[in-house]
Amino acid sequence: MSFVYFEPEAEAELLETFSWYRNIGNELARKFLADVDKVIAVLQDWPGPESFPLVHGVQADKPIRKARLKKFPYALIFVQVGDSVQTIAVTHLKRRPLYWKSRLPKGQRS
Numbered sequence: 001m002s003f004v005y006f007e008p009e010a011e012a013e014l015l016e017t018f019s020w021y022r023n024i025g026n027e028l029a030r031k032f033l034a035d036v037d038k039v040i041a042v043l044q045d046w047p048g049p050e051s052f053p054l055v056h057g058v059q060a061d062k063p064i065r066k067a068r069l070k071k072f073p074y075a076l077i078f079v080q081v082g083d084s085v086q087t088i089a090v091t092h093l094k095r096r097p098l099y100w101k102s103r104l105p106k107g108q109r110s
Helices: 008-024 026-045 099-103
Strands: 003-006 065-068 074-081 084-092
Touching: 003 008, 003 026, 008 026, 008 074, 008 084, 026 065, 026 074, 026 084, 084 099
Parallel strands: 003 084
Antiparallel strands: 065 074, 074 084
16 A cells, blocks of 8 residues: 655645635535545555556656546646655646646756
């Protein structure tokens, strides 16, 4: 079982998105968090890297992958670090692609 953790920027994005949906309606916000929880559960079980697509346009020492939410246009951008899953961003799939690239350690950016 993998430990899934969020970098501070990713956690802030998660909370910001939750707040945005909560302003629309509490039920929608709950559904968003439930969708995130389902992705986290899959990441915790870590079925293997081939289960999640690579993020194109980023060259890094370790593969950067995305786990899409099923019902919302968001994805968790992550990298496997040992037995852990480091979540780098909670990103909207139609806005500002690769804005989070600067968050990668200097040796992993390109």
